Structure formats: C-alpha cells, structure tokens
Amino acid sequence: MIERYFDVADRADAHLAERFNTSVAGARMRNLRQTIFWGPDKVCWPFDPRAPRCWAVPPSSMGPNAFGPHSGNGDIVFNEPRWLNSGTVMGPVGDVRRLIDATMDEIKATYDESFEFRDSDQYYVSNVWARQEYWRSKEAAHGGEVHGGPADRIIPDKRTGGQQTELHVAIEYESALFQTKAGYESFLTRLPFDQSNLTATVKADVLEAGDKFQPYPIEMPFNVRAALTRLYDAIPHAHRGTAASDWIRTVSLGVNLVTKHIYALWHCTGPKDGFDAEYRVYWWYPFAESLLKAAVQSSQAGDLISSRLIDGRRWAAKAVFPSSKKLAGNTYGGAWSDAHGGSFIPWAELCGPHEEALFQGERSSAASPAPLSRRVETRRQW
Template sequence: MELPRPLPSLLSSAQARGLLLLSIPAVLFLLATLSHRLYSDGTWDGVPYKRPLAGFNNKGCTESSPNSSAPSQATSRFHFMIAASKPNKHFCRALVSSTVNRYGPPVIAGWHGEGALDAAETHLAKVRAVSYYLDNLPPAADDDLILLLDGYDVQLQLGPDVLIDRYYQAAALEDERIIQQLGPTLADKVAGPLGRHIFFGADKICWPVDFTRPACWAVPEVPNMDSLAFGPKTDGDEAPYFRPRWLNSGTIMGPVREARAFFRSTLDMINATWDAEFPFHESDQYYMAELWGLQETERINAQLHADPDATHPRGPDDAKWPTVSVGGKHNHHVAVDYSSTLFQTWAGYEEFVDWRPFAEPGFGRTIHQNVRGDANFRPWVLRLAGDAMAAIDRIFRSTDDPSMGVTSDELLARSEFGSNVVTRTIMPVYHCTGAKDALDAFYPRMWFYHHAQALLRSAIRHFRAGHAFAPRPVNGRTWYPAHPYPRDAAPDDGGAWADGSDGSGGLSWVDFGSMCKEHEADVFSMEMLG
C-alpha cells in the first residue's frame, strides 16, 4: 500500500488544509494496516515479549532459539533505527560498525521510500517514517528505548550496553540540572515526569542561525563547562570555541513513549507552519529545535511566574518570546548531550577530538594539549573508559579470531579510540557534522576495523543464541534488540530491516550483500578481502 504523496503546497493554503483533513481517515486506516502487518504479540529467543517484533513476513524469524528458558528479570527492547533511503559507503560503514558492536539489526527508516516517505523528494521523510514506526508500537513498548541515527555521516564506536547505561546516567544529570533551574515543585509541574529525556547531539551553533528564535536564545546554558572550557577564545567570534549549547537532530535517543509524542508534535508543527518560501522548510532540525524552544520558553515563564527576578537565558532586544502558558503543555522532554556522553559531533571539535591509542600503563594516553591556555599547565593522562573496555572484552571472549590477540588487554592496548579532550569522554557514537572527509580518515582507525568480518559473524551468533546486550540489568531491566536476525539468513549476513516506506507496508529483510557488496573495499580492510 502506497502512502499519500506530499501535497504540492503542503498546508500553505486553505485548499491544501482541506485535502489533508479529507485524507485523515485513509491515513488512520493505513496505520492500522501497518500495525497488523508489522507487529504482533509473540516471543523471540525465549524472552516473553508483548512488543513489536520484526519478521512476521518471514516465517524463519518467529522460531524460538534453543535457549528457551525465559529470564526471570524484567526485559526491555532497544529499537535501533538508521535513517537512509539508499546505500552508499558511509551507510555501509554505519551498518557494519553497529553490527560488530552488537546493536542487532537496525530498522532502516525511509528505505526506498515513496511519496511522503521519499527522502529524495522531501527531507522530512525521516520524521514521517519514524513517526509511523513509533505510532505502531503498542503501549507495552512505552518504556523501551529508541536510538535514531542519520545514515550517511555516523559511525559507532561502542555498543548498546555502554550507550544504554550512559543514557540513564545522563538522564540523572539532566534531572539534577532541571531541578536546580526550576526547583522541585516546578520541575515536576512543567518538566515531569523526570528521567524520561530525549537526548540529542550537541551543536556548537544554532542552526538555522537566528537568535531571535527561542530555539537559539531560550535554551539552557551548557552545564559544567566554564568560560575557559575551550580556552581563552571560548564563546568568542569563532565557532570552534563556542560551547556546545544547541540541538542536532542527527542522533536521537529516548523512551518510546516520549519519542512517539515528540515526533507527532514535530509533524503537527510541520503541518501547521510549512511554507515553501521559507529557506529551511525541509529541515527536520529546524522544526525539532522550534519545539525545544517552546519547551524552554515555557520553563522560563514558569520561573518568572514564581519569581520575577529569576535568572534565565536572555536573547537580543528583538527576541521572540512566545506567550505559552505554564503547565507542561510544551514539555517534550528534549535534552542535549552537552558532554558527549552518548554522541560526539565533529563540526567545531576538530581541535579537540581525535583517534589515538591508549597504550600507556592503565590504558591511558598523555594529553599535552593545553586547551585552557593555563600558564601552569601540566600534561595529564586520559584513560580509556572502563565501560568501553568491559564491552569490548565481552565481544572479544565470544569471537574466534586469533589476529585479535591472546587477551582483550592486548587488543585494547594496540587499538585506537575516539575521545574528546575537553569533556574527557570516549564517545559511543561519532556524528561527522561538517566536513565529511573525517569519515574516511577515522573509519580505518576504529578498534574493530581489521577484524570486522569475524566480529560480524560472532555478533549474529550471539543474538541467535538468545543473548541480551549484556549479562547484567540496566535500570532494572535486561535489554535485547527489538528485532532478530532471520533464521534463514547466512551466518555472515549483517543486513537490516527495511521499514516498508517503499509501499510494501511491512518490514522486510534486506541482506547485507544487496546493500553493500559494491562498497566492501570501503568497509573491510584489504587483508580481510584477500
């Protein structure tokens, strides 16, 4: 079934609005059909799960694994989505980097999309495709997590076990920031329930640049970064030295319930304000940031209602200040990953992010860069994060590849890892905003690059055996990928699920070879290809 094609003058006239209203019953029928075709109650790998599973168009996916004993603890699913319409070498690198780090097979949002889901026709296809997916998840999936990545400029360095654990750590810090800003009573009223944030990557510029927009001026100052964080030029006239205060929509992670509501609100804003004459009318980031600006304006208004002298961000004299009422109506749970705990953007970080070995004692590397311009600077040691080492050790122990070394210690000591010397983090996800040549520079330096084919096979075996991301619970739950690898797929088929944007109306398996065979020389090292 094909989705309606976008209207030529989407909601820019009364006639277009009328056509949209007439189409609502058809859209509702379509969504109900998609829900029936894509998702069903069932079990996968012995894990009791009344949430959507992929592959009900493929009988091989519904079989139970030999591991049929259900775990006693609570379980949740991790919905991993990559936004892409067609393959290229950067998409294939993103796919391989996710597979070897054991994210499980992703759902490709907008794959060969048609009509309103055609990314070649509208960049807003990403918003629509993801919204359709989320709308078809049942309420039982509300506490699951979703990770959405742009498909052509992202590479994954660490696995979902690290990312999920860090998400809840970041959520606790965001709770603290909000309570400090608003106080506990207002925080609960206008930002609650806390702990359920949708994290976006952090940008060093507000894009599109217009500081009359609340999305640029009303948003929080960067916590825990002082005026020398990037040296004496911090927040001066040069973007590389700005603090990362603004939202980037290329990396998104949060609970399904809040993400579903946020994507619906994004579509509502698009429908209400889309204007073909506006230069950024096709930018998903523009609309998402606008919602964030409304959220933060509402919180400022709540502060001022309680205390007219409250300290808050201020814009220019002609800043737009929406008259939003206080009450949580615009609470979209949007948050920004300022410290690169989850996501690392590239633009403006060229001086501060690099891939280097951590081969010194204690898995460290000495930092000689005097970022702050301190007259009394002394070199210091940045150490490889323990969660990163533990995750790679788990992968190492279940991968048969002698070239990786005798122990994971050996592999770790000779590998390179991407790190941020300002935030002192080893990032799970690298998002190459800005110049794309860095994608080619850094990918061959990823820890898995010379072992990717063996790691790919071991990842598929891992999930076919019914294993979770990690043996211990995170946030009281054991986490599994939302969708399995097909039982009849090849042992080295690290493919993905197409989301039905091509008009088929159902998830369908796309094997790795059909997507990435022609890009293998850009994805795997030459010694692996022979």
C-alpha cells in the first residue's frame, strides 16, 4: 500500500496541476498538492444539495463515462465516486495532524446538539474538504464565480481572513488503496490470475456495453505478487510444501472491473448482512492464525516493511509489538489505542473471545465455502 500510495499521489498531483492549467512543479510552488487520501463514496453523505460537501467538490479523475453508457443516470450504481468517505485514510502524519486540527476547529464552530448527524466524523471532515475544494476552484477561476449547486447553495466562506483552506486533501478515486462496497457491488469480483504472466481475462460485460464489449486481460502487478510470495513463504508450516509461484495461481483476488485494480483494502460500506460470508472467501482465511503469528514475529525482529526501496527510502514500522514475555496474550499481536497515552491492547483482550470464528479457516479440517458469485443485479439506492 505504501508503494501504491506514491503512485496514486503522483497521478493525483498531475490531475490537480491540469485543473489549474500548470505543471506539477508549478502547482507545488503554489502549495497545491495531494497527500491525504480518503476512500471514495458514490453518494454525498450526509446529503444536503445545498451543502458544499455535496456540490462544490470536483469530478473524479475517472471521467464522466467510466461506468459505461449508463454513467450518471441517477442510479448510485452508475455514479462516479467523487465524494469523501471517512472510513479509510492514508497520508503523512504532519499533514494529517493539520487536517485533524482544522476538523476540530470545524466542530467547535458548527456543532449543533439538535443536528441528527452531529457526531459524524464524515460530516465534519467532508465540510473541511469542501471548503478546500471551493477555494481551489475560486483560485483556478482567478477569483471569479465558482459554479454549481442550487440557487440557495451554501458558500463555505473563510471564518477569518487568514484561515488556511489548502490542506492537501484528496479522494482515492480508483480504489487502488481503498475499495468501498456500496454502489460498487456490480463491478467487484474475485479472479484467479492463472494464465501466462499471472493474467486473468475478464469476460463479463459489467458496464453493459453490449456489442461493443470485448474481453480484456488484467495482469497481476509485480508488487502484489511479491507481497503474496513473502507472506506465503513466511508460514511454511501452514501449507503442504506447494511453491508460492504455484499457489498464487490458485488464489482468487478482489478486483475492481472498472479501474482494473486488485484492491488492497475492502471497506464494507452500506448493508453489513453479507460481511461474515465475505470474510470466509478471502485468500488469507485458511492462513489467518499463522499469518498473525508471523506478523508479530516479524515486528519483534525489526524487519523492514519492504526489502525494496519505496520512493527512494526504506520503510519501517514506528511501533513494535511488545514481547509476549512482557505482555501475556500477545501471540497474535493487538492494537494501539489513543487512550491513556497510546496504550497497547493485546489480542486476548481485543479479539480473544472470537478466536474460533476468526481462525476457523485454518483450524477446521472442513473445506472453505465456495466463493460468492458476483452480484450483477444490484440497483438499489442506499
């Protein structure tokens, strides 16, 4: 994901520079850049057509016809993912802190006890992002009018003349990092990359292009293959000696058929009724217990995140899992909490009661259930 982050950021910076009719270097000289990436939503939420978070945001970088001939027909399924979803985020710590500070200021200035979504983080972060985008558009128009929204639209004015609105906030439109579920069900599937050069062929006409549709290949990127190989080779006791190169060809990976990305992280937005079934079909389900143990051991050994340079640098985790001798119940790791000065919560306390369900794929001798079929009939509004 770190390597993908820099690829995404480079493309986003180029797209932003194009919006201002300048070069990337020129945009950066004006403090215009994209560094904080949030997941994409196909709807504005909380919805209010007058609110800048709904009307003042730019179109996605995917283009108006990314979802085929039905693009933009009013159905969420064919909307472009141009709105902010606050469930996933990735960016440099310094920039994220500035954004959080701005969001806290937004909460102080606008909190309304009577508002239904007064405790929604997405509401406040989206408002901060919308102010940034409005003033970006204002600058791109050389101080002219920013078009869009209804007649009674709300303008996100600066609260003070010196308020900084440029926070480098962006949406990760193509779901290379974060794949949201709601509205995307028709375009997500799992594919085995079992053909030459670890390629899969897409034969489903999910965009409903009709006679214009032609099957197309998707090749597994090298960094995905390298990551899977490293993980598989770290747990030799969990499989029967099959070479990683052979195992990878049997694995079905989640793919966005519109952007052609093997997505890194799946975010279950919308209805949660199928979450349990989804968990059981992921590639790591048969190895979950062993992978967690290996991750803890790798952390405690101080291993680098990648053996290769990423963006010209070597990357290491800031925190290391505590030794099991110092903290009982830490065999499978745990999580750091922002409470009590960043205290560590061991797995036994966090997830211990659910171990049997979480590790059933590896502990049970029963075969894993068949993969879920792609649902192409979804046309509901959320």
